[in-house]
Amino acid sequence: MKLKSCITRKPSIWEGNPERSSEEQLPYLVAQACQHPAGSPQRQKNLTKIIRLAANKLWKENTPYYQDALQQTWLYFCHNICEGNTGKPYDPNRGSVLTWLNFYLKQRLRDCYINNQKETLTRVSTPLGQLDSGEINQNVDPIENIPANPDVPPLLEEIRSWAKTDSEGELRRIHIANHPEVTCQVLILRRLPPEASWKNLAAEFNLPVSTLSSFYQRQCLPYLRKFAESQGHL
Incomplete structure (x- = not known):
């Protein structure tokens, strides 16, 4: 009579509640994605999973240009998570995926803020249309079309x-x-x-x-x- 094995398989950390282990899943999904060629369905599938898991954990900011900066961040992610197509590729030894994404997102938000301030200055310094x-x-x-802002921008x-x-x-x-x-x-x-x-x-x-x-x-x-x-x- 054969003995029934008493050894049970230990559940993988990738199984179970995806919300609870989402940050743990990210490095695994990155590794899986980068095993497949760029543009392949397998890589796209894993990249989509990463985006879904990371989206709610990224830096949030209530600014009119946040969505533009976020879109730039996701494009940067897709181009550089495995290979450095438009910048340096992601290096897991330097930090987590979320840290990498948030750093880039905040840089883009800063750029958007500076550009917005420059546009404000241009409007302030151009009294009449030409x-x-x-x-x-x-x-x-143009100045008359700018709504008064109770929070005075640092530049002004x-x-x-x-x-x-x-x-x-x-x-x-x-x-x-x-x-x-x-x-x-x-x-x-x-x-x-x-x-x-x-x-x-x-x-x-x-x-x-x-x-x-x-x-x-x-x-x-x-x-x-x-x-x-x-x-x-x-």
């Missing part, structure tokens, strides 16, 4: 502090002819969000919009751009 001919379009003011706060301080006195010195009260310092500060419209400024100083905007572009904007460049924002 036609293809180079003429100023008096009817278009830097500009405000720089303009108020005016350490060399240049912004206070430059003014519209016969109107010493209309200086570059005044216009730069008044045009920062939440900004005064050119129409309201024209009424306040009893000057045409064209005079104010032309003075701002010719005399004030170069100082603003110079400051932004010195801070590494342009």
Whole structure:
């Protein structure tokens, strides 16, 4: 009579509740994926599993550009998890898959933030729309279309502090002819969000919009751009 074996197979850590062992499954799935050629159904199947397991464990951020950064991260993952097609390939000796993905995601979020700040500066420093001919379009003011944000971006706060301080006195010195009260310092500060419209400024100083905007572009904007460049924002 044969004895029934009393040896039972130990359950694999990859079996059971996938949520409970998802982080443990990731290195196994990466190894499995990379055993198959790029583009093969077997690799794609394992990459899909990795994405599903890792998606809820990545860094979250409530920003308008988060989804763009996340999409870039997944593309980077697919191209470089096994082979370094667009960057250095994933090295399990340097950290977990989640650490690798989160590092790249945060880098892309930082890039998006910097680009967003630069766009904000461009809008702030371009008072009126400009036609293809180079003429100023008096009817278009991009600044007026920017909603006021209660959380002042660091870049705008830097500009405000720089303009108020005016350490060399240049912004206070430059003014519209016969109107010493209309200086570059005044216009730069008044045009920062939440900004005064050119129409309201024209009424306040009893000057045409064209005079104010032309003075701002010719005399004030170069100082603003110079400051932004010195801070590494342009």
